[in-house]
Amino acid sequence: MEQLNPRSRSDPFGSRINRRHSTMLAYGVPWVSIMLGSLCVWLPVIAPAPVLPPVGFAVLLGWRFVRPGLLPLWAGLPLGLFDDLFSGQPLGSAILLWSVALLAIEGIEARFPWRSFWLDWLTASGILAVYLACAALVSGAAPTLVQLVVILPQLLLSTVLFPIIARMVALLDRLRLMRVRRVG
Amino acid sequence: MALPASRRSTTNRRAQLGLFTGYVVAGLGAALGAALLIVSLWRPETFAGLRSMAADLTSPAGEVGAAGRVGSRNVFEAIAGYYRAGSRNARLEREIGIARVKLAEAEAVAHENRRLKAVLGLSEGETRPVAIARLIGSTSSSARRIGYISAGRQDGVRAGMPVSSPLGLIGRVLEVGRHSSRVLLLTDTESMVPVRRATDDVVAFAEGRSDGTLRLRLINLGINPVKVGDVFVTSGAGGLFRPGTAVAVAMEVTKDGAIGQLLSNPAATDVVMVEPIWQPEAIRVMRAPTIGEAEGAQAGAGEAGDAAPPSAAAAPSAAGAPTTDAPAAGADAAAGGSTQGAAPAPEE
Numbered sequence: 084m085e086q087l088n089p090r091s092r093s094d095p096f097g098s099r100i101n102r103r104h105s106t107m108l109a110y111g112v113p114w115v116s117i118m119l120g121s122l123c124v125w126l127p128v129i130a131p132a133p134v135l136p137p138v139g140f141a142v143l144l145g146w147r148f149v150r151p152g153l154l155p156l157w158a159g160l161p162l163g164l165f166d167d168l169f170s171g172q173p174l175g176s177a178i179l180l181w182s183v184a185l186l187a188i189e190g191i192e193a194r195f196p197w198r199s200f201w202l203d204w205l206t207a208s209g210i211l212a213v214y215l216a217c218a219a220l221v222s223g224a225a226p227t228l229v230q231l232v233v234i235l236p237q238l239l240l241s242t243v244l245f246p247i248i249a250r251m252v253a254l255l256d257r258l259r260l261m262r263v264r265r266v267g
Numbered sequence: 268m269a270l271p272a273s274r275r276s277t278t279n280r281r282a283q284l285g286l287f288t289g290y291v292v293a294g295l296g297a298a299l300g301a302a303l304l305i306v307s308l309w310r311p312e313t314f315a316g317l318r319s320m321a322a323d324l325t326s327p328a329g330e331v332g333a334a335g336r337v338g339s340r341n342v343f344e345a346i347a348g349y350y351r352a353g354s355r356n357a358r359l360e361r362e363i364g365i366a367r368v369k370l371a372e373a374e375a376v377a378h379e380n381r382r383l384k385a386v387l388g389l390s391e392g393e394t395r396p397v398a399i400a401r402l403i404g405s406t407s408s409s410a411r412r413i414g415y416i417s418a419g420r421q422d423g424v425r426a427g428m429p430v431s432s433p434l435g436l437i438g439r440v441l442e443v444g445r446h447s448s449r450v451l452l453l454t455d456t457e458s459m460v461p462v463r464r465a466t467d468d469v470v471a472f473a474e475g476r477s478d479g480t481l482r483l484r485l486i487n488l489g490i491n492p493v494k495v496g497d498v499f500v501t502s503g504a505g506g507l508f509r510p511g512t513a514v515a516v517a518m519e520v521t522k523d524g525a526i527g528q529l530l531s532n533p534a535a536t537d538v539v540m541v542e543p544i545w546q547p548e549a550i551r552v553m554r555a556p557t558i559g560e561a562e563g564a565q566a567g568a569g570e571a572g573d574a575a576p577p578s579a580a581a582a583p584s585a586a587g588a589p590t591t592d593a594p595a596a597g598a599d600a601a602a603g604g605s606t607q608g609a610a611p612a613p614e615e
Contacts, residue, residue, distance in 0.1 A: 123407075125329035129414060129533045130407035131454055131479030137408045156289035160296035168321035171406025171413040174314040175303025182297035186290070219410040223308055224456035224477060230410060233478040237408070 095257065102262035112259040113146045113154055114162070116252070121166040132233050136241035139166045140214060141207075143181065144245070145252035147188055148203045159185050176221045184210050203249070208242045215241070312442075319444030322415060326447040329403035330417050333537060368434055368513045368530055371498035375465040375511045396540035398422040402437075402533060405452070412455035412477055414438065414533060418541060419446040427507065427550065429542045435513035435531035436460065436501060437539055448541075452533055453514070454479055461504040462514050464497050471524055473499065473514055481515045481527040493517050493525045506549030509542065 084091050092100055121139030128135065143162060146154055159181030166177040191206055215234050220226055306313055400418035418424050420443050428440045430450050438452040451458050454475040462483065463470045469492055473481045483499060485491065497517045503510030515527030544550055 122325060122328070124415075125325060125332055125404045126407070127329075127332040127404070128407050129402055129405045129536070131412075131529070131532060131534055132477065133406075133408055133410055135407040155292075157292040157296050159293065160299065163296075163300060168318055169325070169406075171409040171411040173304055173307035173311065174317070175300045175305070175307055178300025179297055179304055180300075182293050182300055186293055186297070189290075221304060221308070222410040223311065224410055227456070229476050229478055230456070234410065 094262075096260045097262035099262070101265060101267060103264040103266050104260055104262055105264045108261065108263065109259050112255055113150075114158075116255050117142045117146065117162050118165055121162075121169055124169045124171070133237045134240065136237060136244055137170075137211070137214065137218070138248070139170075140177070140181065140184070141211065141241060141245055141248045142252060144184070144188075144207050144210065145249040147185065148198075148207065148249060149252050149256055151192065154185075156185055156189065157182070159183075171222075172218060173221065173223050176218060180214055180217055184214060200246075204246060207245045207249075211241045211245065212238055315442045318449070319419075319442050319447070322447045322449065323419070323444040326403060326415065326417060326444075329415060329447075330401060333401045333403045333417070365434060368498070371465045372500060372511055372513050375500045378466070379511055396542050397428060398424055398541045400424075400448075400539055400541060402450075402536055402539050403447070405533065410477060412452040412458075412475065413441065414450040414452050416440075416448050416450055416539060416541070417446070419444045419448050421446050422541075424448050424541050425544075427544055429508045429512070429544070430539050431512055431542060432531045432533075432536040432539050434536070435515075435529075436508065437531055437533055437536065439507065440541065453481060453529060460508060460514060461502045462499040463502040464493070465500045465513075466497075469493065470502055470504070471499065473527060476526075479529065479532075480518070481529060482521075483515065483517060483524040483527045485524045488523060491520060491522070491524065493520055495520060495525075497525070498530070499527060503545060506546030507544055509545040 092098060096104070117139055120142040123135060123138040126135070139162070143154070143158070160178055163178035163181040164174075166181070167174045170177060187210065188206065195202060215238050216231070219230050219234050224230060303314075398418040400416040400422070402414055403417050404415040406413045414437070416424075416430065424440055424443050426440050426443055430437045430439060436453060438450045438455075438458065440448050441451045442449040452475070453460065453473065454477055456475050456477050458475040460473045461470065462473045469485065470487070471483045471485045473483055476482050483493070485493070495517055498513060499515050499517070501508040501510055501512045501514055513530045515529055517525035518528045519526040
């Protein structure tokens with residue numbers, strides 16, 4: 084059989100003989116990738132205005148859409164706390180907004196149980212828009228018209244970048260399910 | 268696509284309970300987040316220690332990134348070196364940029380000298396930077412404009428110290444960690460710096476607008492004397508910032524002042540200087556109880572009231588020097604308003 088098709092005994096994640104998924108990778112990759120997204124603050128970009136999309140939050144949304152149910156519903160609490168330590172927002176804003184966002188997606192999914200690229204993108208863009216506006220409101224800065232205008236480029240960039248981020252999350256998902264553990 | 272079978276509500280009691288618990292915990296998480304948010308909006312400094320610790324742990328990554336930023340720029344400069352004319356042009360342009368700012372600062376210093384000679388007896392020593400650090404990151408996805416620098420308590424940095432680059436003021440230190448600090452950039456909406464026009468005594472406040480520009484609000488309203496291209500420097504009122512550091516150039520004249528372009532763009536800066544607080548005793552006076560509070564205390568104890576008025580009287584002599592020949596109303600406004608500019612800003 085191998086002579087006809089060398090990949091006959093393997094699936095997209097590697098050989099099925101003697102190999103298993105690693106529990107640590109399977110459950111660790113989503114958390115680590117979201118935390119790395121939150122650490123984008125340390126990218127050598129010193130911005131005079133908010134430009135970078137909220138990468139940690141976008142990666143969280145990506146995982147939620149690619150693998151519903153993989154992240155527990157309460158994941159917004161620890162991950163939001165981590166994001167708050169670096170984002171410059173007052174502590175608690177990401178905990179609140181991320182938790183609410185996860186609950187909102189749950190509600191949207193119950194209402195529209197079918198899934199498609201366009202629906203996911205629309206949902207993600209809507210949630211990102213509301214998230215950015217709320218984050219600007221609770222940032223502790225005086226809410227002025229300028230502030231709301233300033234987040235528009237950021238919102239546009241987040242919306243455009245979301246499919247790419249979701250695509251990267253899908254790549255990470257393949258890494259997550261690699262058969263790396265040797266059994267027997 | 269329907270919901271995955273594992274997540275559909277079933278007759279399985281355990282699965283239903285698990286789902287329900289998930290909702291409850293998520294709801295509790297949101298409530299906890301809201302509570303923490305209210306606390307940190309009310310008392311911004313509450314979680315400063317936690318944040319500084321986290322920043323200390325992860326700042327080495329930022330330093331590597333900053334070094335990489337400088338390194339890659341050096342590579343590009345080396346390539347540009349082959350095109351001699353272009354590189355020389357770029358260098359000259361950069362030098363002219365600095366020279367223009369220095370010229371404006373020199374004018375301000377000359378003006379300052381003239382005035383100080385008139386006052387006599389007021390001498391000002393050379394200020395030496397407390398630390399030289401790298402600007403290693405900024406909150407580029409938040410509405411707040413906060414930067415991180417690679418120097419902390421170990422290097423002698425304290426909260427409130429001004430941070431500047433050779434091109435001008437950048438901001439002031441907000442929270443200090445062991446070897447990293449958070450800097451409130453000038454463009455943050457909570458940042459307010461007392462400034463004056465480099466050539467004369469038109470005093471104003473420079474407020475951040477969080478879109479990379481500053482709003483210059485004149486203290487003396489009336490006919491707006493500001494013209495496009497005017498350079499504004501720190502006035503020294505409030506005692507936090509050394510007078511004569513370049514801040515902004517007026518870009519667009521508005522009704523009550525101007526919209527200013529930041530002279531020292533943090534995006535183009537990698538090495539910054541942390542300077543000591545210019546007049547520490549003035550800051551201490553500002554933090555002392557105000558007359559109103561002191562009177563309240565006097566009604567109760569009777570001792571605090573005696574101490575407060577002399578210190579309040581000392582404030583204008585220490586901090587209000589630059590506004591000596593401005594009209595009295597302006598001086599009052601400067602002294603009153605600079606309290607806001609001088610006290611380490613309420614962060615978040």
